[in-house]
Amino acid sequence: MSEVLRAALVIARRDFSAVIFSKTFILFLLGPLFPVVIGMAFGGLGEKITTESLRPTIGVAMTAADGGRMERAHRILSARMGAENLPKLQRAPKGNPRTLLTRPDARFIAIVSGSVERPILTGKSGDLAALEGDVSLLASAALAGERLPHVQVRKQLVAASAGAEAQSRLLTGRAAQVLVFLLTMLLAGMVLSNLVEEKTNKVIEILAAAVPIDAVFLGKLLAMLAMSFVGICFWGSGIVAGVKLLAGPDIAPPTPAVGWPVFLLLGAVYFTMAYALLGSLFLGIGAQAATVREVQTLNMPVTMAQMGIFFFATYAVDHMGSAPEIAAIIFPFSSPFAMIARAAQDASIWPHLLAIIWQACWVAVIIRLGVWLFRRHVLKSGQASGGRLFRRRSAVVK
Template sequence: MSEVLRAAFVIARRDFSAVILSKTFILFLLGPLFPVVIGMAFGGLGEKITTEGLRPTVGISMSAADAARMEGAYRIIADRLGGEKLPRLQRAPAGDPRALLARPDARFLAVVSGTVERPVLTGKASDLAWLEGDISLIASAALAGERLPHVRVEKQPVTASAGADAQSRMLTGRAAQVLIFLLTMLLAGMVLSNLVEEKTNKIIEILAAAVPIDAVFLGKLMAMLAMSFVGICFWGSGVFAAILTFAGPNMTPPTPAVGWPLFLLLGTVYFTMAYTLLGSLFLGIGAQAATVREVQTLNMPVTMGQMVVFFFATYAVDHMGSPSEIAGAIFPFSSPFVMIARAAQDAAIWPHLLAIAWQALWVALIIRFGVTLFRRHVLKSGPARRRGLFRRRSAPAA
C-alpha cells in the first residue's frame, strides 16, 4: 500500500506541475470571470431596458395646476415605492385624448384628462385595467396634498429575531449548496478528458508499465483535486476582495448555526467528498473514451444525472428532518450538498461526523469501482487491443 501511495504522489506531482505551470492555466483561472462580467453587463443593460424602455408612458392632458399636483404626488410615491413600479407621466397638449392617442407621433399608452378630483383615463380596455390602480393612487395622493395625515412610526429594535435568523441561515445553506455544486461540476468535469491525450500518445501505457495502475488513478485524482484548491483559493481571494471593496469592512453576514470557522471547514470537507465521489467516477468512465467526441458523449448523461441530484438536494433544504432530507443525506452523491445546508441551519455536530464517515466509505467504494474501470480500459487504446465502449465490432470476413 505504501508503494502505491508513493507512486501516486509521484504521478500527482507530475500532473499538478504540468497543469499549474502551463500557459493555459492562467486562462483557466480567469475563465469564470468572463461569465461574471458579461452577466453583470447584460444584467445592468436588462435592468435599464426594463425600467426605462418597458415602462408605459401616460400623458397628462390637464390644466397646469392639476398637472403639477399629479407630478408632485408621483414624485412622492416614486421615492417610497420606486419609480420602476409606476408608469411614467409626461405632459401632453390640451385637446381631445382620443385625438392625442391617434396621432402618428404619439408615444402614450393612455392619456389622463379631466381634473384631479375627477380624472378621466383614455386608452385601450386592456391598458385601462392595467393602469387604473396606479393613476387612482397618484390622483388620491395629489388630492390629499397637505391634508394627507403623516403617521409617525415608533421603532423598537431588537437584537435577535428567530424568524429572520432562520431565513438567513436557510439562504446561507442554499448559497453554499450552489457554490459547491458549481465548483464540483466546473472542476470535476475536467477529469473526463484528462486521459484522452495521454491514451492517444501512449503515455499512459508508459506510466502503467512503470508504476501500479492504481497509483496512476489515485495520482491523477489527487493532482486534479490539488489544482481545484488552487483555483478555489484564487477565486475566493477575488470574491473576498470584491466584498471588502463594495460592501465595506463593517458588513455583517448571517452567521451559520455551527459558526463560520466550522462552517468553512465543513464546506471544504464536503467539497472534497463531492469532488472525489464525482471525480473518481468521471475518471473511471473517462478512461473508456478514446476521443474528445466520446468524452462529450459521456459528459452529457453524467452532468444531467448530477443536476437531478442537486435539485433533489435543494428541495431538502426547506424540509429539514423530513424523509426527503434524510434520504438526501444518505444518498452518497447528494449527501455533501444536503449536509452543508444542514450545517447552516442546525448547530448539532454529530450528524456531520456520521455523514463524513459515511461519505468516506462511499469514496473508497467509488474509487475502487473507478480503479476497476480504469484498469480494464486504460491500456486498451491501441488498434490491436479489444475495442472499447463506443467501438463497433467489425463485420466478419466473408
C-alpha cells in the first residue's frame, strides 16, 4: 500500500506540475471570471431597462387642473415609495380614449380620463386589472393634495432578529450548495479530457509500465484535486477583493451557525468528498472512452443525474430534520451538499463528524470501483478492443 501511495504522489506531482505551469492554465483561471463580469454588466443593464423602459405608461386625458393634481400626487408617492413601483404618467392629447389607444403612434398602455373624484381607466382587460390599484392610489393622493399625511415612523433598534438571522443563514446554505456544486461539476470534468488525451498519446501505457495502475488512478485524482484548490483560492481571492472594492470594507456577510472558520473548513472537506466521488466516476468513465465524442456521450447521463441529486439536496434545505433531508444526508452523492447547508443553519458539530466518516467510506468504495474500471479498460485501445464501450464492427473482406 505504501508503494502505491508513493507512486500515486509521484504521478500527482507530475500531473499537477504539467497543468499548473502550462499556458492554458492561466486561461482556465481567468475563464470563469468573464461570465461573472458579463453577468454583472448585463444584470445592471437589465435592471435599468426593467425599472425605466419597461414601466407601463398611463396617458392622462383630464383637464389641466386635474392632470396637474395627478402629476403632483405621482411625485409625492414616487419620493416615498420609489418611482419604479409606480407607472409613469404622461399627458395624452385631447380625444376619445378608445381612439387614442388605437393610434399607431400611441405609447400608452391605458388612459385615465374623467376627473380626480371619478377617474375612468380605459385599456385592455389585463392592463386594467394590473393598473387599477395604482390609479386609485394616485387619485386618492391627488384628492388629499397638500393634506396628504406623512406619518413619522418611530424606530427601535434591536441587536438581533431570530427570523432575519434564520433567513440569512438559509440563503448562506443555498449559496454554499450552489458554489460547491458548480465547482465540482466544473473541475471534475477536466479529468476526462486529460485522461482521453493521454490515452490517445499512449502516455497511460508508459505510466502503467512503470508504476501500478492503481497509483496512476489515485495520482491523477489527487493532482486534479490539488489543481482545483489552486483555482478555488484564486477565484475566492478575486471575489473577496471585488466585493471589498465595490461594496466597501464595511460589508459583513451573514455569519453561518458554526462560524466562518469552521464553515470554510467544512466547505473544503465537503468539496473534497464531492470531487472524489464524482472524479472517481469520471475517471472510470473516461477509461472506457477513446475519443472526445465518446466522453461527451458518457458524461451527459452522469451530469444529468448529478443535477437531479443537487436539486434534491436544495429541496432538503428548507426541511431540516425531515425525511427528505435525512435521505439527502444518507445518500452519498447528495450528502456533501445537504451537510454544507446544514452547517449554515445548525451549530451542532457532531452530525458533520458522522457525515464525513460516512462519506469517506463511500469515497473509498467509489474509488475502488473506479480503480477496477480504470484497470480493466485503460490499457485497451484501438477499434478491436473488447473493453471499449463503443465498438465498431470491422468490415469483413471476402
